Amino acid sequence: MYTQGLDSLGKECLQTPAADAAELTARFEAKVERDERIEPKEWMPEAYRRTLVRQISQHAHSEIVGMLPEGNWITRAPTLRRKAVLIAKVQDEGGHGMYLYSAAETLGVSRDELVAQLLAGTAKYSSIFNYPTLTWADIGAIGWLVDGAAIMNQIPICRCSYGPYARAMVRICREESFHQRQGFEIMMTLAHGTPAQRAMAQDALNRWWWPSVMMFGPSDAESPHTAQSMRWKIKRFTNDELRQHFIDVTVPQAQFLKLAVPDAELRWDEATQHYRCGEIDWSEFHRVVKGHGPCNRERLEARRSAHAEGRWVREAASAYAQKAHARSAACKESA
Amino acid sequence: MTAPDWPLFEVFIRARSGLEHKHAGSLHAVDARMALEHARDVYTRRLEGVSIWVVRSSEIAASDPLDADAFFEPARDKIYRHPTFYAIPEEVKNL
Numbered sequence: 001m002y003t004q005g006l007d008s009l010g011k012e013c014l015q016t017p018a019a020d021a022a023e024l025t026a027r028f029e030a031k032v033e034r035d036e037r038i039e040p041k042e043w044m045p046e047a048y049r050r051t052l053v054r055q056i057s058q059h060a061h062s063e064i065v066g067m068l069p070e071g072n073w074i075t076r077a078p079t080l081r082r083k084a085v086l087i088a089k090v091q092d093e094g095g096h097g098m099y100l101y102s103a104a105e106t107l108g109v110s111r112d113e114l115v116a117q118l119l120a121g122t123a124k125y126s127s128i129f130n131y132p133t134l135t136w137a138d139i140g141a142i143g144w145l146v147d148g149a150a151i152m153n154q155i156p157i158c159r160c161s162y163g164p165y166a167r168a169m170v171r172i173c174r175e176e177s178f179h180q181r182q183g184f185e186i187m188m189t190l191a192h193g194t195p196a197q198r199a200m201a202q203d204a205l206n207r208w209w210w211p212s213v214m215m216f217g218p219s220d221a222e223s224p225h226t227a228q229s230m231r232w233k234i235k236r237f238t239n240d241e242l243r244q245h246f247i248d249v250t251v252p253q254a255q256f257l258k259l260a261v262p263d264a265e266l267r268w269d270e271a272t273q274h275y276r277c278g279e280i281d282w283s284e285f286h287r288v289v290k291g292h293g294p295c296n297r298e299r300l301e302a303r304r305s306a307h308a309e310g311r312w313v314r315e316a317a318s319a320y321a322q323k324a325h326a327r328s329a330a331c332k333e334s335a
Numbered sequence: 336m337t338a339p340d341w342p343l344f345e346v347f348i349r350a351r352s353g354l355e356h357k358h359a360g361s362l363h364a365v366d367a368r369m370a371l372e373h374a375r376d377v378y379t380r381r382l383e384g385v386s387i388w389v390v391r392s393s394e395i396a397a398s399d400p401l402d403a404d405a406f407f408e409p410a411r412d413k414i415y416r417h418p419t420f421y422a423i424p425e426e427v428k429n430l
Binding site for chain 2 (some may be wrong): 039041042043085089091092095098099102109112138167171175289314317318320324325
């Protein structure tokens with residue numbers, strides 16, 4: 001059950017005596033070890049809860065902010081078919097944000113609080129969405145690379161130890177696979193098109209490759225939460241493992257498109273059966289995460305104004321519901 | 336923040352006629368009608384359902400996982416409720 005109201009139980013458990021807490025912790029860890037799922041109403045260590053709230057809400061924010069760079073091209077999609085597909089995709093992202101906020105709410109935090117954190121600029125979201133979508137080819141590159149990387153990240157989370165997060169992820173992964181395929185289809189069309197269209201596809205790959213590779217987060221050595229998250233089975237693979245997998249499957253796709261991956265040092269390593277890539281510019285990653293990417297300010301501004309401009313709608317809906325409720329109560333009384 | 340506290344609804348979807356409604360997730364809405372419309376938009380964009388139930392989350396009573404052992408204990412030692420409890424010779428058919 002997703003019910004947040006039931007969650008109060010978990011908080012009461014935190015006030016149990018130390019001996020009980022030790023036993024509860026042992027029981028929790030044994031359950032995770034047996035690969036059983038933890039459900040909202042159950043006891044869980046406070047740090048596990050905090051980690052999940054942070055990760056799930058960042059994930060939710062990413063879906064919502066991710067609507068912006070793509071929404072930018074809805075009015076200029078080259079055909080009616082492309083436009084319909086793009087609208088469907090952007091609508092999916094909104095739905096994914098919803099599933100994830102719901103999953104986060106089962107941990108005793110409200111969606112309003114989480115949205116407030118995003119709007120205040122205190123919450124993080126995926127840094128990839130702070131890059132601009134300059135041409136139509138960027139919509140292809142986002143579907144192919146960004147959604148491709150997201151899927152790679154998300155598939156293992158379908159087996160996450162926390163039930164509501166895992167279930168949300170199953171649904172999201174099922175929907176995302178169309179996102180990646182429509183992106184690759186756009187890239188194929190451009191790559192097989194006129195020289196100008198090919199150049200556009202190559203330019204998009206040049207700009208989106210490295211940010212996509214960085215989507216898996218800092219290298220394992222720099223990722224302090226990874227070990228604990230893997231013990232808790234929130235995470236199943238490290239950032240570097242997932243990144244390597246992404247590169248291994250994506251490079252042949254670029255070769256199929258006859259597009260060049262913008263990495264002079266990229267080479268196939270026969271011994272390990274993996275692609276070796278060049279040095280990642282982590283200073284760029286940290287710059288964007290800290291809020292100094294090309295579009296950080298614009299993205300937050302767009303979310304804030306959407307929230308402010310939607311205010312009257314939310315208020316009208318509440319007022320209407322109250323009025324309808326009062327009216328039906330009055331009807332019952334007079335009957 | 337404006338208009339907080341829209342109540343939470345749990346969403347149940349019947350995938351096809353003949354199947355039961357199954358819990359799909361939850362969402363916030365001002366009333367049941369809005370919850371149904373949002374549930375349609377959020378949970379059935381790919382024809383995942385032919386029928387939707389929504390119920391206020393606060394109306395659901397649930398068993399307590401901390402008491403689960405005791406709560407479900409009465410059924411634990413009654414294995415004779417399963418057909419495999421009874422040994423029937425191989426040559427006896429249709430049992």
